[in-house]
Amino acid sequence: xxxxxxxPLFLSMQEGKNxxxxxxxxxxxxxxxxxxxxxxxSLESLFVLLxxxxxxxxxxxMASLDTKARLSTLHITAAVHDLSATxxxxxxxxxxxxxxxxxTILRVKS
Amino acid sequence: ETGVTQTPRHLVMxxxxxxxxxxxxxxxxxxxxxxxxxxxxPLELMFVYSLEERVENNSVPSRFSPExxxxxxxxxxxxxxxxxxxxxxxxxSSQAFSGIYEQYFGPGTRLTVT
Numbered sequence: 001x002x003x004x005x006x007x008p009l010f011l012s013m014q015e016g017k018n019x020x021x022x023x024x025x026x027x028x029x030x031x032x033x034x035x036x037x038x039x040x041x042s043l044e045s046l047f048v049l050l051x052x053x054x055x056x057x058x059x060x061x062m063a064s065l066d067t068k069a070r071l072s073t074l075h076i077t078a079a080v081h082d083l084s085a086t087x088x089x090x091x092x093x094x095x096x097x098x099x100x101x102x103x104t105i106l107r108v109k110s
Numbered sequence: 111e112t113g114v115t116q117t118p119r120h121l122v123m124x125x126x127x128x129x130x131x132x133x134x135x136x137x138x139x140x141x142x143x144x145x146x147x148x149x150x151x152p153l154e155l156m157f158v159y160s161l162e163e164r165v166e167n168n169s170v171p172s173r174f175s176p177e178x179x180x181x182x183x184x185x186x187x188x189x190x191x192x193x194x195x196x197x198x199x200x201x202x203s204s205q206a207f208s209g210i211y212e213q214y215f216g217p218g219t220r221l222t223v224t
Contacts (some may be wrong), residue, residue: 004152031211042200043153043215050210056182088153096141096206098213100153 001048013079019080021104022090024102025071032072034063036085037103041063046107047074079108082086112136116201122222123191131186131219133201135211141206142184143213147198160183160206182216191223 003026023032031050033045047056049065049072056063060083062075072089072110086105090098114135114157123129135142144156156164159178173195184201198220202213 033212035215042217043202045212045214046210048210080217090153092211096143096158096204096211097155097166098211099155 002029002091002099004089004091004099004101006089006104008104009102010105010107012107012109013076015080016078018078019076021074021076021089021106023074023085023091023101025070025072025091025099028067028070029069029091029093029095031088032065033098034072035088035090036075036087037088046087048053076106079106081108081110084108112191113215114201114203116216116219117198117204118219119217120220120222122224123188124224125191127188127191128187129197130188131201131221133184133186133216135182135184135201135203135216135221137203137214139205139214140181141204142178143179143204144174144184144186145200145202145215146206147200148196148211151171153189155185188221191221194221196221205212 006026016071034046037043041091052067054065060096065072086103088103117132141160145152155168156170159177162178178186198218200218201216204213
């Protein structure tokens with residue numbers, strides 16, 4: 001059974017600070033996805049990481065994938081309030097099946 | 111309409127009612143999904159349809175019945191639900207066999223069972 005663990009589950013950070021969210025998974029997979037969800041809204045795709053060593057950046061967010069360590073990170077640089085949301089990682093189990101982590105609730109304080 | 115749409119956005123139903131949730135994708139995808147999102151629980155995959163054939167039924171109770179009449183439409187028929195079925199139901203679509211499998215989500219239906 002594939003398990004996907006995110007930590008921390010809750011993160012309160014000051015504007016302007018940097019932080020990293022971690023996503024560990026238990027079985028081999030070479031595809032990992034990061035999503036963002038605002039309260040009461042649906043999931044928005046942020047990054048698709050398709051190979052070992054993949055790194056993608058969009059604005060203040062950067063995601064990376066280490067398939068050997070079964071670890072992905074989502075790094076936040078100089079956080080701003082607009083980044084407050086819940087962030088999910090998800091891993092392909094087989095075929096079309098995604099297994100999601102529990103989500104990290106991010107609150108950026110002014 | 112663009113992306114993935116879902117109707118209704120909110121639904122309140124009694125335990126003896128029968129209702130249906132509708133999902134439509136405008137992305138030309140060939141796989142569609144139903145997920146359940148409850149408070150304090152990870153997103154749970156319920157059903158997967160690929161090329162209009164159900165390929166996954168994740169031990170979902172029979173009071174939830176999916177239907178996929180074509181690659182653009184997906185329904186979730188609900189009957190004799192329980193209060194614990196109250197949740198956000200999300201529909202998603204993707205391009206199967208693309209090697210990428212990125213899923214695009216609809217806005218969800220907030221279901222309350224009274």
